Amino acid sequence: MKQHTKQSFALITGASSGIGEEFAKLLSQKGYPLILTARREDRLKKLAKHLKTRTIIIEADLSSENDRNRLAEQIRRYDIEILINNAGFGECGAFYKTSLTKEMNMIEVNVKAVHFLTKKILPKMLHKNSGYILNVASSAGLFPAGPYMAAYYASKAYVTSLTRAIAHEVKSAGKEVYIGCLCPGPVNTEFNAVADVEFSLKGISPEFCARYAVQKMFQKKTVIIPTFLIKAAAFFGRLLPQEISISMTAHQQKRKLYR
Ligand SMILES: NC(=O)c1ccc[n+]([C@@H]2O[C@H](COP(=O)([O-])OP(=O)(O)OC[C@H]3O[C@@H](n4cnc5c(N)ncnc54)[C@H](OP(=O)(O)O)[C@@H]3O)[C@@H](O)[C@H]2O)c1
Numbered sequence: 001m002k003q004h005t006k007q008s009f010a011l012i013t014g015a016s017s018g019i020g021e022e023f024a025k026l027l028s029q030k031g032y033p034l035i036l037t038a039r040r041e042d043r044l045k046k047l048a049k050h051l052k053t054r055t056i057i058i059e060a061d062l063s064s065e066n067d068r069n070r071l072a073e074q075i076r077r078y079d080i081e082i083l084i085n086n087a088g089f090g091e092c093g094a095f096y097k098t099s100l101t102k103e104m105n106m107i108e109v110n111v112k113a114v115h116f117l118t119k120k121i122l123p124k125m126l127h128k129n130s131g132y133i134l135n136v137a138s139s140a141g142l143f144p145a146g147p148y149m150a151a152y153y154a155s156k157a158y159v160t161s162l163t164r165a166i167a168h169e170v171k172s173a174g175k176e177v178y179i180g181c182l183c184p185g186p187v188n189t190e191f192n193a194v195a196d197v198e199f200s201l202k203g204i205s206p207e208f209c210a211r212y213a214v215q216k217m218f219q220k221k222t223v224i225i226p227t228f229l230i231k232a233a234a235f236f237g238r239l240l241p242q243e244i245s246i247s248m249t250a251h252q253q254k255r256k257l258y259r
Pocket of ligand 1: 015038061109184203
């Protein structure tokens with residue numbers, strides 16, 4: 001079916017690779033003009049050449065408060081229909097050994113940037129009573145804690161908790177606006193190289209992950225989990241005593257580190 005170009009924008013963070021790049025391709029195919037942001041502007045420019053709709057590129061380091069403020073200022077005049085808070089990264093290892101600098105940056109990107117952009121854009125969506133916010137969390141955000149990837153799990157738990165709370169508030173206010181979180185298990189992207197690990201489970205493709213997420217987002221599902229295995233793990237994980245769940249996660253994470 002031929003898609004007509006839409007007037008309102010989709011803003012995607014972390015669109016220079018992996019799941020974010022696939023979100024960009026998919027939403028462009030659906031006719032959305034795009035605002036894409038990441039640090040690697042060259043990658044965004046290369047991607048834009050293959051997209052079907054108008055694409056605005058804003059280079060920004062989301063770990064920097066200055067860059068986040070500049071981004072907010074640059075997007076202020078655009079009508080944003082979809083916000084996908086996708087940028088993020090992980091760090092693996094025992095907490096006492098991992099890099100403080102890397103983890104502080106992770107909190108800036110995985111937590112503060114998601115909070116900041118949601119805060120900036122949600123009120124406008126509520127005002128016009130339409131719009132979609134999809135926060136890319138992780139299956140890590142569905143479990144009580146993640147030894148050997150402690151800060152990453154904690155950062156994603158923030159995203160799932162914040163998102164579910166806001167979703168409840170928005171629904172209670174009778175608004176049409178959607179906010180939800182995507183909680184995939186392993187996805188084959190550049191994530192592993194950045195986190196310096198190898199997955200212990202087989203990953204899904206970023207194309208499948210983004211396609212599934214967009215479909216469920218338009219169906220307004222609050223917590224989106226793309227695979228049966230992670231759905232089952234999250235479900236049975238809730239039935240277990242939390243200490244056992246944490247030990248099982250620790251076992252899984254250790255396998256990644258010492259393969
Ligand atoms: N891959 C997985 O297994 C998996 C599983 C669950 C959840 N996730 C989540 O999915 C999201 C996307 O990750 P991915 O798997 O697609 O990994 P990826 O290929 O490494 O992509 C990460 C994206 O985040 C951007 N980013 C990282 N740090 C940034 C910063 N300081 N400022 C601005 N942008 C930044 C990167 O852009 P630049 O480097 O160009 O800045 C890149 O576009 C993340 O939130 C991740 O936690 C991934």
